Amino acid sequence: MKNIPRKELKVSAIENGTVIDHIPSENVFQVVKMLNLKNIGSQITVGINLESKKFGKKGIVKVSDKYFEIEEINKIALVAPSATLIEIKDYEVVSKKNISIPNKIMKFVKCFNPNCITNHEKITTKFDVINEKGEEVKLHCTYCDKITKKENITFI
Amino acid sequence: MKNKSLVSINDYTKEQYQKILDLAEEFEVKTTQKILEDFVVATLFFEPSTRTRLSFESAASRLGAKVIGFTDSASTSVKKGESLKDTILTVSKYSDIIVMRHPREGSAKYASEVSPVPIINAGDGSNQHPTQTLLDLYSIRKTQGSLENKEVAFVGDLKFGRTVHSLVIALCSFNTTFHLVSPIELKLPSYIKNHIKKRNLTYHQYTDLSEVISKVDILYMTRIQRERFSDPMEYEKVKNSYILKNDMLNDSKDNLKILHPLPRVNEITEDVDSNPKAYYFQQAQNGVFVRQALLTTILGVK
Numbered sequence: 001m002k003n004i005p006r007k008e009l010k011v012s013a014i015e016n017g018t019v020i021d022h023i024p025s026e027n028v029f030q031v032v033k034m035l036n037l038k039n040i041g042s043q044i045t046v047g048i049n050l051e052s053k054k055f056g057k058k059g060i061v062k063v064s065d066k067y068f069e070i071e072e073i074n075k076i077a078l079v080a081p082s083a084t085l086i087e088i089k090d091y092e093v094v095s096k097k098n099i100s101i102p103n104k105i106m107k108f109v110k111c112f113n114p115n116c117i118t119n120h121e122k123i124t125t126k127f128d129v130i131n132e133k134g135e136e137v138k139l140h141c142t143y144c145d146k147i148t149k150k151e152n153i154t155f156i
Numbered sequence: 157m158k159n160k161s162l163v164s165i166n167d168y169t170k171e172q173y174q175k176i177l178d179l180a181e182e183f184e185v186k187t188t189q190k191i192l193e194d195f196v197v198a199t200l201f202f203e204p205s206t207r208t209r210l211s212f213e214s215a216a217s218r219l220g221a222k223v224i225g226f227t228d229s230a231s232t233s234v235k236k237g238e239s240l241k242d243t244i245l246t247v248s249k250y251s252d253i254i255v256m257r258h259p260r261e262g263s264a265k266y267a268s269e270v271s272p273v274p275i276i277n278a279g280d281g282s283n284q285h286p287t288q289t290l291l292d293l294y295s296i297r298k299t300q301g302s303l304e305n306k307e308v309a310f311v312g313d314l315k316f317g318r319t320v321h322s323l324v325i326a327l328c329s330f331n332t333t334f335h336l337v338s339p340i341e342l343k344l345p346s347y348i349k350n351h352i353k354k355r356n357l358t359y360h361q362y363t364d365l366s367e368v369i370s371k372v373d374i375l376y377m378t379r380i381q382r383e384r385f386s387d388p389m390e391y392e393k394v395k396n397s398y399i400l401k402n403d404m405l406n407d408s409k410d411n412l413k414i415l416h417p418l419p420r421v422n423e424i425t426e427d428v429d430s431n432p433k434a435y436y437f438q439q440a441q442n443g444v445f446v447r448q449a450l451l452t453t454i455l456g457v458k
Contacts, residue, residue: 115281117262121240143262144283145164147347 012045017064019086020073025049027079028059030155034076034108035061035068042066055082070097075108077101078137078153101131110156111141112148125156158456161268161275165286165322170329177294179449179458180442187445190220191457198251199225200243201278202234202258207418207440208278208287212255215447224250241270248273253455256280274454282318287450288417289322291443292376298442299413299435300373303327309335309368312378312398312423314344319417320378325351334359335368339394341385365398370407375400377416377423377436402427415439 023031025048037044043064052058073085077099087095105127111118118125118141127139127148136150157172168176183189197216201209209227216223225247226232234243240258244267247254256267257278264277264284279285297303308327310320314336324334324344328351336344336359343361352359362368369375380398385391399422400414416424416436428434452458 111262113261115259115261117240117258117260117266117280120260121266123266141262143265144260144281146261 013091014043014045014062014064014088015091016089017042017062017066017087018068019088020061020063020076020080021058021084021086022052022055022082023059023061023076023080024055024082025057025059028061030079031059031061031076031083033155034079035072037061037063040066070099071102074099074102075105078105078109079155101129101137103129105129105139108155109139109148110154111144111146112152112154113141113144113146116141116144116146118143157453159274160454161264161271161277162286162450162454163264163268163275163277163280164284165289165326167286173290173293173326173329176290176446176449176453177297179453180290180294180445181298183445183448184442187448188218191452192216192219192221192455195221195253195455195457196251197221197223197253197255197451198247199223199227199255199278200247200257201225201227202229202256202263204228205257205279207443208257208285211440211443212276212278212287212447215444215451218444219448219451221451225255240267244271244275253451276450276454279318282316285318285322287443287447288319289326290450291439291446292319292323292415292417293326294442294446295413295415295435295439296374300411303330305331305333306374307333307335307372308374308376309337309372310344310376310378311337311365311368311400313342313380313384314338314378315342316381316384317378317417320344320376321348323376324348328352328355328357332357335362335372336360337362337365337368337398339363339380339390339397341390341394342380363397365400366404369404369412370409373409373411373413375408375412375414377414377420379419379421379423398423400424400428402431405431405433408433 028048045062047060049057083099085097085099086093107124111125126142130138130140139148199209199212213223248271253274255276255278258280261281261283264280268275277284300306314320382391412433413435414433
């Protein structure tokens, strides 16, 4: 990445750490919440409505001195399926991975069924992700067995 | 299966169903056996249910177990705001197994995760009622000699009836041919039909009850509730179309049996009751044997 002319970097480069790029702008704060970034002590830069050749506008999150397991990052795929996970060491990109939707989602999503027990007791929600080709992602609640469609997903 | 909770009919394999049904047969031969005298069975009914609760309590009593519990959450600490988790953790200290009915879907699954003693789901909202399914399977096997390759008709409210949904799914393991009779508004939902399709089994849909009676081995009747219709006129139009009367059974097969999860309102007229093909009260009795088989299996006595 050192070839990128500095003048194009709207958000300053980091020496070591993680960049999550290509987040839809409207979901950046959701990503920040899902990754629990408010509890990380190191320097964090959040960019929203940045210009992107691929997407028009995009969001970006840079976290210094912190590396994530891909499993930990994958959960943001629900709100940022196009996101890229970039690891930086000494200002150099050492790895670049596309995130993918995990098989299970815990905690962040509310079950769409108003009569599901998880909406009435203090219970961590659990879903199996149904990701069939050509169809929108759906979540199957481990407790009530009902399906929450993508358009009905709300975050806790 | 010892110490394993029964939350959903999908928790058991086909072989495990058969094992429970075999054991239920033993209890039918000898119903009173004092083999659970050292055990306490808790029946927690967070919403009222007559048959399921009495059937469990009868099953436990005939095995010599002590039964504790409540029949309605209104008179309990739940009313004071106690969480389900706390109720389950407390009652698990008083009992060896918990039978639970709860109005919320997924409550039994959750209870099974937090409880140190096994849970038997006696109905969680509109979700699952596996012991009803087991007694239905028992009734079909007993009256037809086996569960394989039967022609089974489901009649009435196929959209909302969890009893119908669970039994359809369970019967998909036994090469059943399904005859689905309902008003258009109350057709079997596609997510249940998908189970039939996945197994490449045959199903037929009807709106007229008289069309299927002569074709089937089992006629599984259900109640159509007025409140299921958004338009009251629609209810008025169909309410009398799904009533079984004795003279409709003239051309039926000799081995036909009529099942109904009960309570019945008017969907089977009383003149059917004395017909030897009526089986719904024996079906209710079979619930005791099946629940005896479950209690003893899960408690590790059988």
